[in-house]
Amino acid sequence: MRNRRTVKELLVGAKDAAELMIDLAYAAIFFGDDALAREVLRLEDRVDELLVELRAVCMLAARTRDDADQLAGVLSMAVSIEGIADSAEDIARVVLKDLGVPAELRDDLRHATEITARVKIREENQLESASLRDLELPARTGMWVIAIRRDVDWVYGPDGDEVLREGDVLFLQGPRGGVDEVRQLAGAPPRELPEPVKRGKLSHLDRAVDLVVELKNVSEVAVGLAYSAILLRDVSLAGEVSVIEDQSDELFHQLEGWVLRAAKELDDPEELRGMLHLAAASERIVDAAQSMCRVIEDDGQPHPIIAAALSEADEIVAEATVAAGSRIDGRTLGQLKLHTETGMEVLAVQRGGRWVYRPRRNYGLKAGDRLLAIGPEEGAPRLREWSGDDRPEGDEGWLEPADLDD
Secondary structure, X not given: OOOOOOHHHHHHHHHHHHHHHHHHHHHHHHHOOHHHXXXXXXXXXXXXXXXXXXHHHHHHHXXXXXXXXXXXXXXXXXXXXXXXXXXXXXXXXXXXXXXXXXXHHHHHHHXXXXXXXXXXXXXXXXOOOOEHHHHOHHHHXXXXXXXXXXXXXXXXXXXXOOEOOOOOXXXXXXXXXXXXXXXXXXXXXXXXXXXXXXXXXXXXXXXXXXXXXXXXXXXXXXXXXXXXXXXXXXXXXXXXXXXXXXXHHHHHHHHHHHHHHHHOOOOOHHHHHHHHHHHHHHHHHHHHHHHHOHHHHOOOOOOHHHHHHHHOOXXXXXXXXXXXXXXXXXXXXXXXXXXXXXXOEEEEEEEOOEEEEOOOOOOEOOOOOEEEEEEOOOHXXXXXXXXXXXXXXXXXXXXXXXHHOO
């Protein structure tokens, strides 16, 4: 009989799986890829299994009223994670049910700064029996392996010692051009994505597409900021998630208007159904992120298990302040290539009391900027070094796992 997993292990597994589901679901949309969509459904089953076990463990652990009160936050977190996973499944089903997605939307999503891809290692390949560290895929292709599926088992955020095997299914993030490079190494044929159609005057459909893409972006940021708020115990960040939730409501209302106008322009307005389903699911992801923040908004202190689980998850949250004359000061995100060089992706930048979410490649950083980034644990000290932030570990938002086990 399998040993019962701890609350922390179950929470980490569910969080990592739900986050991966979001990435894969959006990727399934812009590639029109049924295989990616089915991977999302596989993960949804896994999340359900983990959360059922989590609830059982919490009930067994609650021996007193105080125990129950403390674990209520954990169960609330579980509900939010379940909401994120369910919404990601809804996005994937847009592809599987062939609800229709306008080509203009796929063009916009495909040519984002970074995309997510699924690549299976074929019989004839250049990857098997080598570790990720030796392969140096980020340096060779710009692509990072964010997860591996090996038969029915999953490896989230694999480390450099992970050795690849024939049959492994790799899930990667990085620039569009790197996808075919990894596919070639894995023995798979290139995708050869078409170039986007150049826009002339913006149509009603173009405006609707822009709003869907913006909803996708704010949903991803909301989840990252919610985890950041909980891990850093920052009520002001939780407030930012509420601001994003209000913004997502307004975006969806605007979208409905543009979709109605676009329907008059199209020969087949049925293709707009998938876009509305996608937008509604993105909005529900933001709602779940806001709900998650209640664990610190109520009393300012989440259960230690929640913070410990987030600190040991696939990716961690790091915060750094840019110092004058540092490597980052005065340069754009595109020039810095932070993700490739440090593994960290900038979620938001705070400047003068205001936040900029998902800053673009041409966004210039300067002294005094507060960066909020997500990535592997080893990337956090690199980010601080590049920023010229010499605060010691454990100071002002830099949380070590050991600090959270009390």
